[in-house]
Amino acid sequence: MRTVLVVDDEYGTVEVLLAALEDAGYRVLTAANGRRALERLEENKPDLVVSDFMMPLMDGAALVHAMRSNPEYRDIPVIMMSAAPESALRKHVDGYQAFLRKPFRASALLERIASILSPLRSSSPR
Amino acid sequence: MTGNGNQLKLERVPTGIAGLDQILRGGLLGGGVYIIEGVPGTGKTVLANQISFNHVAAGGRVAFVTLLAESHTRMLQHLQPMSFYREEAIPDRLYYVSGFRILESEGLKGIVDLLRREIEGQRATLLVLDGFATTEESASSPREFKKFVHEVQAHAAALECTVLLLTNGSERAVSPEYTMVDGVIQLEDTLFEQRTERTLQIAKFRGSDFLPGRHPFRITNRGHEIFPRVETAFAVPTVQDAYSPRRHSTGIPSLDEILGGGVLAETSNGVYGPTGIGKTTLGLQYVALSSPTEPGTFFGFFESPERLRARAETLGVDLRGLERNGSVEVIWYPQGEHILDELGHRMVEAVRRRGVKRMFIDGYGALVESATNPERMTRFVSTLSNELRALNATVIMSMESRNVMGTATELPSKGLSSLLEGLILMRYTEIDGRIRRVVSVTKIRDSGFDPRLRVFEIGPRGIEIGDAIHGVEGALSGFAREPRVVRPDRVQGKGQED
Numbered sequence: 077m078r079t080v081l082v083v084d085d086e087y088g089t090v091e092v093l094l095a096a097l098e099d100a101g102y103r104v105l106t107a108a109n110g111r112r113a114l115e116r117l118e119e120n121k122p123d124l125v126v127s128d129f130m131m132p133l134m135d136g137a138a139l140v141h142a143m144r145s146n147p148e149y150r151d152i153p154v155i156m157m158s159a160a161p162e163s164a165l166r167k168h169v170d171g172y173q174a175f176l177r178k179p180f181r182a183s184a185l186l187e188r189i190a191s192i193l194s195p196l197r198s199s200s201p202r
Numbered sequence: 203m204t205g206n207g208n209q210l211k212l213e214r215v216p217t218g219i220a221g222l223d224q225i226l227r228g229g230l231l232g233g234g235v236y237i238i239e240g241v242p243g244t245g246k247t248v249l250a251n252q253i254s255f256n257h258v259a260a261g262g263r264v265a266f267v268t269l270l271a272e273s274h275t276r277m278l279q280h281l282q283p284m285s286f287y288r289e290e291a292i293p294d295r296l297y298y299v300s301g302f303r304i305l306e307s308e309g310l311k312g313i314v315d316l317l318r319r320e321i322e323g324q325r326a327t328l329l330v331l332d333g334f335a336t337t338e339e340s341a342s343s344p345r346e347f348k349k350f351v352h353e354v355q356a357h358a359a360a361l362e363c364t365v366l367l368l369t370n371g372s373e374r375a376v377s378p379e380y381t382m383v384d385g386v387i388q389l390e391d392t393l394f395e396q397r398t399e400r401t402l403q404i405a406k407f408r409g410s411d412f413l414p415g416r417h418p419f420r421i422t423n424r425g426h427e428i429f430p431r432v433e434t435a436f437a438v439p440t441v442q443d444a445y446s447p448r449r450h451s452t453g454i455p456s457l458d459e460i461l462g463g464g465v466l467a468e469t470s471n472g473v474y475g476p477t478g479i480g481k482t483t484l485g486l487q488y489v490a491l492s493s494p495t496e497p498g499t500f501f502g503f504f505e506s507p508e509r510l511r512a513r514a515e516t517l518g519v520d521l522r523g524l525e526r527n528g529s530v531e532v533i534w535y536p537q538g539e540h541i542l543d544e545l546g547h548r549m550v551e552a553v554r555r556r557g558v559k560r561m562f563i564d565g566y567g568a569l570v571e572s573a574t575n576p577e578r579m580t581r582f583v584s585t586l587s588n589e590l591r592a593l594n595a596t597v598i599m600s601m602e603s604r605n606v607m608g609t610a611t612e613l614p615s616k617g618l619s620s621l622l623e624g625l626i627l628m629r630y631t632e633i634d635g636r637i638r639r640v641v642s643v644t645k646i647r648d649s650g651f652d653p654r655l656r657v658f659e660i661g662p663r664g665i666e667i668g669d670a671i672h673g674v675e676g677a678l679s680g681f682a683r684e685p686r687v688v689r690p691d692r693v694q695g696k697g698q699e700d
Contacts, residue, residue: 085300088273108303130292132267132299132316159275160292168293178275 078193079103079120083113083139084128084157089178093126096182102189110134114142117149124189128178129158129165137169144171153192155185212409215328215364218256219249221428221547224435225404225413231384232327234408235355235365237334240389244400245421246368247277248284249389250330252425253366255286257328258295265326266298267317269305269333274298285424297324302333305340310350313337317354321363329358334367334379344378351382384408390416394574397539402428418541429543433578436550436585439592444468450560450596453487456667457626460643460652465624469647470587470597472566472618475628479639480660481600483517484626485562486510487664488598490519492529498560499552500532503568507532517664531556540572546586553595561590565600566618580617587621623647633657633671641667 080102082093090106097104105120107113109131116122125143129136136156143149154172158165162175174188216229223229230236238246254264268274278298281287292298299320304312321329331337331354341347358365367383380386386405391398401416413435419428449464458464465471473481485500492498500510510532514521524530533552535545552558563569569583570576590597601618619625625645630637641658643651654670 085303086273086275087300087302089275108307130298132301132304132320135293158293159278159298161289164290164293179273179279 077101077103078124079105079122080189081105081107081113081116081120081122081125082127083107083110083125083131083136085109085131086128089128092182093185096186097189100186108132110136110139110142113139117143117152121148122152124193125152125154126185126189127154127156129156129160129169135168137165140169140171155188155192157185215257215262216260217253218260219252219426219428221417221419221430222402222426224430225402225417225428226407227411227413230364231409232364233359233362234384235351235358235367235382236385236387237367237369237379237383238387238389239369239371241370241391244389244391245419245426246389247332248281248421249426250332250366250368251277251281252284252286254296254328254330255288255291258291259288262295262327263325264296264328264330265317265320265324266296266330267301267320267332268298269301269313269331269336274300283423297326301331305336309342310337310340310346314350314353314357318357318361321357321361326363328364328366330366330368332368334369335371338379348378348382351379355382380406392574397574399541399574418543420541420544427544429541429547432543432546433581433585435543435547436589439589441592443588443592444594451491452484452598453489453491454484454665454667456656457484457641457665460641460654460656460667461624461626461646462649462651465596465598466646466649467596468591468594469623470583470591470599470621471624471626472599472601472622473626473628474601474603476603476605476630479628479630480658480665481602481628482510482513482564483660483665485564485598485600486514486517486519486521488562489530489560490514490521490524492524492560494528496559497528497556498524498530498562499556499558500530500562500564501549501552502532502534502562502564503537504564505534506536507534516662517660518662519664528556531558535568537568537571540568542569542572542574542578542582545569545572546582549586550589550593553590553593558593558595561595561597563597563599565602567602580621583618584621619645628658640671 080097082090082104084090085108094104094106105116105122107116111134127136127139140154143152155174155176156165156172157176157178159178161177173192176185213232214229215232216223238250240246254266257264301313301316304316317329320326337350338347341350354365385407388403388405390401392401400419402419403416404412413430415431415434417428417430419426446467448467450467451458451464473484475481489498489500511521521530525532553561570579573579627642627644629640631640638657640655642655656667656670658665658667
């Protein structure tokens with residue numbers, strides 16, 4: 077079973093994505109901000125990270141930067157999501173594989189995850 | 203804060219909402235903590251966001267922290283159609299985060315840390331905390347809650363960040379947070395029979411004067427439009443009033459003659475009469491004398507601009523041409539649910555914007571209809587008149603009498619006649635089996651006028667006033683009759699107001 081780490085300070089968003097991803101057969105880890113996400117990464121290395129941009133304590137840009145600076149996590153694909161447009165994020169963060177503007181349908185996220193993970197391994201979650 | 207020797211002076215932080223800044227005498231005080239309170243639906247979140255976007259537009263930086271379970275993504279979706287919303291402000295200068303999970307896991311201490319870090323990390327000069335009431339619910343004791351408020355205040359002051367705490371309000375009469383914070387802004391919806399009126403009130407504002415009482419506002423796609431109560435906003439005219447002995451022609455030479463040369467310049471005057479008698483016609487003739495250097499405004503509620511233009515044409519007045527060359531502006535508020543104070547501010551704005559000298563308001567009844575508390579009307583008109591007079595506008599306002607005919611000549615609001623410097627009375631009366639229009643002047647302050655009743659007609663050149671009525675009395679009652687006792691002075695002589 078593939079593991080997805082969902083990082084978002086918004087309780088409602090995390091709950092919705094958690095349910096959708098679990099229904100789709102993924103194992104899901106959650107974190108409320110970038111700092112918690114780094115702790116989660118140490119505990120369980122996920123196959124993919126879905127991260128919000130604006131979060132307290134450590135934002136999505138800092139999280140991606142920390143991941144790309146660490147050989148352990150450098151290759152984990154990241155999908156960024158934000159209520160702000162992608163153009164506003166680009167100057168702060170790079171090295172992510174996809175972007176979703178909030179709000180979005182859970183199906184859109186599932187499609188992105190599938191398209192990123194399938195070339196890496198099989199096309200559907202184990 | 204700015205240094206002045208050893209003394210630190212608190213700087214104003216404008217909200218960017220003109221009406222609110224007027225109420226606050228320039229804005230909030232920098233580094234202060236303010237509660238914005240109101241039950242759900244009163245517009246707290248929109249107000250805080252509007253202030254936030256305005257703050258960013260003025261060069262500030264904002265951290266917006268929500269403790270509610272609701273998503274700020276959804277909130278931003280609702281804000282996007284608002285004219286103040288600027289997508290480019292997010293996330294660089296306006297940063298939204300949720301503290302809901304931190305509050306759940308780390309309690310108030312975690313929230314204090316979060317707020318401090320966000321102020322520092324975002325270099326925020328304004329912090330909004332939405333869902334402040336949940337912090338009290340999370341506190342293990344009143345003492346812990348007070349400590350939390352105190353810590354927020356201390357960090358805000360030290361980091362020179364102004365803080366807005368949004369809350370549904372406390373059920374307690376005196377809540378500790380109210381005594382601690384620097385100010386409280388209350389938002390309220392009040393039901394008046396079928397209509398509601400939103401109002402804003404400053405319940406507390408440390409270190410500053412403010413306009414007291416409830417001030418109406420509306421929420422549109424421009425956000426909050428707040429209209430400081432006219433009686434407080436113009437309690438003292440914004441410019442020095444200067445007496446002028448000049449007269450303004452009414453546009454009807456024979457009426458000017460009766461008035462002793464026209465209405466007194468920079469005064470408020472009334473024309474009172476039943477429907478269809480010719481009040482609007484008088485107004486059109488009055489503003490028709492406007493010019494680009496002495497502009498006029500027709501501020502109406504009843505007839506649309508297009509209808510007014512057509513009516514003016516029948517009187518030989520090229521209203522469209524006057525509008526085109528900048529002499530006249532027609533402002534029309536079709537009758538509906540208006541906010542009285544908004545109308546007052548629109549009138550003042552219309553006069554200020556173009557330096558209006560002639561203004562016709564058609565009419566007073568629509569203003570009364572807009573008032574949720576008609577008891578205010580006399581004070582409202584008094585204050586508004588003072589401001590318009592100080593701005594050098596000469597105002598004539600139509601006032602409709604209830605009866606088409608009859609004896610009642612009482613003005614629509616108590617005390618109104620004493621506020622008006624001039625009063626023209628128009629009536630229908632029956633003379634020799636015919637309904638005739640009659641006009642008389644009943645008041646020109648500190649000046650002589652011709653008190654006689656005169657028949658008038660409305661022809662292709664507008665109002666044409668004929669001779670004084672002879673040989674009858676009781677015409678004002680609507681039914682002229684032969685005088686019981688014929689007095690030799692019945693038709694002669696000039697009057698002087700008491």
